[in-house]
Amino acid sequence: MSTSTEASAPAIGAIAGLPQIDDPRGVAPADARVLGRLFFEQLRVLEEGTQAYQYARNTLIEMNLSLVHFAAKRFRNRGSGEMEDIVQVGTIGLIKAIDRFELSREVEFTSFAAPYIVGEIKRFFRDSTWAVHVPRRLQELRVTLAGAREELAGRLDREASVAELAQHLRISEEEVIEGIIASNGYTAGSLDLPIGSERNSAETVTYGDIKGHDDPALELVENLQALAPLIETLDDRERGILRMRFGQEMTQAQIGERLSLSQMHVSRLLNRILAKLRKGMLAQS
Template sequence: MPISTTAPAPVTAALLPALPQIRDPRKVAPRDARALSSVFFERLRVLEEGTHEHRYARNTLIETNLSLVHFAARRFRSRGSGEMEEIVQVGTVGLIKAIDRFDLSREVEFTSFAIPYIVGEIKRFFRDSTWAVHVPRRLQELRVTLARTKEDLAGRLDRDPTVPELARHLGLGEDVIIDGLVASNGYTAGSLDATVGGERNSASIVTHGDIEGDVDPAIEKVENLQTLAPLLADLNERDRSIVALRFGQEMTQSEIGLRLGLSQMHVSRLLAHLLDRLRTGMLTQN
C-alpha cells in the first residue's frame, strides 16, 4: 500500500471553533481565566495580526489576566497608595509583553511565564523614575549590587564592610564604589515640611526646614581661603613672611621693614606686587 507523502493541512482559524464571547473578561475568576487563556492563546497563534478576531483575542487575554497584575502589585503597596494606580498601569505593560511573547509549545503555565515580566516592568519603573536626583543608569544598577554586597559582607564580618573590601569583593575600583555609595543618596529625598519628632498637631511644630542650615554668609570666605592656600604655598619664604606679618599679625609696612631689614617703600612695592599676583591667580582658578 503506497504511503502518502502529502503534508497535513495547516490548522487555520477557519478550521477552529468560534471563540467564546465574554461579556466582561475582568470578572472572570482566576481559576477560569487559566482555562480560557489556553483557548485564546491557541487561537491567537493562527489569527492574522491586525484583524478584528486577533484584536478581540488579545484584548480578552489582557483583561482576563489583569488579576495577575494586581497580585504582583500587592508586594509594592508599601510604596504608598498614591502610586498604586501607576504601578498597576506599569504592570499591565509587563502583562502585554508576556502575552505577545508567550508560546503554548513551551508547555509552561502562562501564570509562571507572566509574573516575572510584570514584576520586572514594575521594578524597572521604580529604578528609572523614582530617584529623587537624576543618576546615570550604571550607578542606579550599582546601587542595587552594593546594597546586596554590603548586606552579605556585613553578615560575614559582623560589621559594615569598608570601601576597599567592597571593591575587592566586586572586582571594581575604589573610586567606582565611592561613586556608587554617593549616588545612593539620590534615591530618596525627605520633605523639608516633614516634622522632626512629635505630632504635626503639636503646639510647637518643628520641621526639617526649620533646622536645616541656611546659606552661610562666610562661605565665600572659606572658598577664597581654599583657593588662596596653594598660591601662598608657591611663594618664596620672604614673600610668605611679608604676607603673614601684614595680614596675619597686622603689622604696618614700617614694622615689617624693620623686621626684615627692608625700607618701608620696598615693603610697599613688594606687597603691591604680591597682592596683584595672588589676585590674578585666584581669578584664574575661579
C-alpha cells in the first residue's frame, strides 16, 4: 500500500482525514478494498465541491480504474470503437457507481460497480455501431431521439409520437422522421453471430453480448438505492424486523420468539412495514 508521509507532499489527504496516496492507480486490489472503505466513509461526510471531497472522489476513481480496464478487455476488437473510447465510457459507469455507492449496502464495491461499467460500454456499442455509412449529424440525431423517446415514454406511459418528439426536441417533424429512417443503418443481423477474430475461442463474444439492453441487476441496484432512504425513516424495531426477515431469512415464528411476540403479531408488523415502504416507493415514481 503506497502512501506518502513526507512533509512536502500535498496536505489535502490530511485535511480530508485520509492517507495521502501518491499513485492511486498503483494500489493493489486487496489494498484498494481496505482503503476504499475509508475513502467512501469520508466521501459521505465531506462537503461536495471542496478540495478534500474532490481528493477523496478522484482517488476512488483512480484506485478502481483497473475494474474498467478489466471490463473493457472483453470488448476489444468488437467492431466500433477504439480501446481508449471503450475505457472512457466505462469510466463514466465507474463514476456513477462511486457517486451512488453506500457502505450500508454491505456489498463489495466491485460487485456494485460492475453493472454500471458494463452497462455504459454496451450502450456505447449500441449508440455508435452502424452497418452502413450515415452522416454524423444523423448518428447524433439517432442518439438524441433514443434519449427523448425514453424520457417521454416515462412521462406519457406510452411511446411518443413524431409530433411529440419534434416538439420536445424543438426540431421539425421531417427531421424526426429522417432520424428514424437513418436508424435503419444501424447494425443488423443475427445476435448469435461471433464478433472479431476470436471466433474459435472459448471466450467468443456475440453481438448479443454487446447489444445494449436493460440490465436486471442494474434495475435492482436502482430499486435498492431508492429504498435505502425509506428504510432510514423506520424505527429501530422495524428495521430490525426487516433485517431478520430478509437479511437473516428468519421465519415469522423465529422472529416472534426473538422479540417475545406472537407469529400473528409479527405478520401484522411486517405487512405494515412493507405497506409503508411500498407507499414511499410509489410516491417517488
